Amino acid sequence: MARFWRRRPSVSSGGPSTGDPEAPVEVAESRRMLAGILEHVEEGVLLLNGTRVRWLNPAARLMFPALKQPVGRLLVEVVREHRIDGLALRARESRLEQAAEVELPISGRILQVRAVPLHDGDLILLARDITRLRYLETVRQQFVANLSHEIRTPLAGLDLAAQTLSAELPADGDMRLFIDRITQEAGRLADIVFNLNQLAALDAEGIAVERLPFSVDDLVRALVDRYQARAAAGQLVLRADIATAGSTAVGDRAKTDQALQNIVDNALKFTGSGEVVISASAELSRVEIAVRDTGPGIPGRDLARIFERFYKVDRSRGGQPGSGLGLSIARHLVELQGGTILAESIPGAGTVIRVRLPRAPLTSP
Ligand SMILES: Nc1ncnc2c1ncn2[C@@H]1O[C@H](COP(=O)(O)OP(=O)(O)OP(=O)(O)O)[C@@H](O)[C@H]1O
Ligand SMILES: [Mg+2]
Structure with a gap:
């Protein structure tokens, strides 16, 4: 370690040094600026070499006050939290950024921690206190x-x-x-x-989610049956399109059904004429249930926001009844099962909402 400090005298416990006499003026100036910024940011910043702390800013010292002299010590001794140490290890080994939310046992503070690998085995650890936000x-x-x-x-x-x-x-x-x-x-x-x-x-935490195989075709057909009368009353065609017959998802059937009801409800509510198609398809590792309509579509600027709570496109115009909660519930229900939900739309032509879930492994005959 000592050799390391001699080789890189610019790093000390007081912050990145600005006193290299041979450095050109601009370099010295930008070092001073960098040191100033790191000194005052609220985010805790720790620079690691291997498993040891090379440098940390004042915010990090406040977050991890266990040691008076943390520089040169093992990360785990400084942060006293194995999950942060594990995060740094994973980032170092994978050379990929890692992130986690960690609650510190003694102070009870909740930190959002990111471990970002740099070159030469160095690693930067960024910690943001999100206790108040939570x-x-x-x-x-x-x-x-x-x-x-x-x-x-x-x-x-x-x-x-x-x-x-x-x-x-x-x-x-x-x-x-x-x-x-x-x-x-x-x-x-x-x-x-x-x-x-x-x-x-x-x-509420601890909500029970099933992870059982269920038939996607059955689910789609049941949905079409349930909404057929309503579609007919609105002079809309509602049909199923089973592209990959016999595929099985792994998840919570009731929660998936609930999510799809909210999506189909929207398709029927917003579509003035044409059709609503509920399709099922499968790839190697996932199944997809898509609800496609020929309604007014959703402008690009709104598309990313429709899954937010209470978000309605052009709320001021009144339009269709609804509180703007259906899709946020749908997203919650799908993500709880490890699935994803996304929306595509062409204004004036229609909307597709896709729900993707893990596919059950194919059983050999
Ligand atoms: N198929 C669709 N076609 C056009 N716009 C849609 C479609 N689905 C959703 N939207 C837009 O996204 C908004 C959010 O949908 P969401 O289901 O969350 O709320 P809502 O239907 O207005 O109310 P709720 O579902 O709570 O009764 C809708 O208000 C609408 O503006
Ligand atoms: Mg809705």
Whole structure:
């Protein structure tokens, strides 16, 4: 190690040195700037050589205060956390950047850590304290969960009162119109509350996810059957397209079904005329269920955002009813199973939403 320090005197515990007399002025200047930046960034920065700490900035010293003299010591002695040490090891061995979220046992701080391999076996470790961010996320989730729970009871009361009144009223007239409107709006509110409760349940940790083989064809056919009447009422063609018959996905059938219901609901809701096709296909290691429609499509700038909570394209124009939660729930449900979901669209021509799940290994005959 000593030889190392002599060979590279520019690195010391005080930060990258700026005092190389032979360095041209610009080099010295940029070193000074770099040292200044690293000194003041909130992100912890540690420079490693092998498993030892070569240098660290003040933010990293605050995050990992275990040793007074951390320079030259083993990383694990400095950070006191085997997962961070393991992350650095994986980055060094794979020569690929690695990232993880780690909760420090003593301080309880939550860090987002990245290990980035440099040349010569050097490695840079970047740590960001996201404790407050995680806390605020929990507060938001609890707020939404509590709110949706509290709304459920008065909503049920409202619906019951409207139904009782409705039974007393003559079949037509203004009062009937109003009471039907109340029932309809209460129903929409109940849908929103249902979606919010679903999201709250998905946010809660430890949600059970099955990983069992299920037939993709059956799932697609069942969906087509379930929505056939609604499609016909809207004068739309709804059909299945099974490209690879007999393929089997591994995952949670009920959750996949729920996700696809949200996607098919959108396709039928936004498509004015034409058709909605639910297709199934398989590749070597994954299956894909795609829902394609001939609706208005989604502009490119919105496409990446439709999976966000409450995001609706052109919300200000009113348009179709909905709270903007269906696709965020769908994404959650698919990703929980290790799957992916993506959207493609040509404005004016239609939209395709693709759900991909791991494929069950083919059993030999
Ligand atoms: N097939 C589609 N064609 C055109 N636009 C779509 C389609 N699917 C989704 N979108 C756009 O993406 C937005 C988000 O969809 P999402 O399902 O999350 O919400 P929503 O349908 O508006 O409400 P919710 O599903 O909560 O009732 C929609 O409001 C719509 O603007
Ligand atoms: Mg929807």
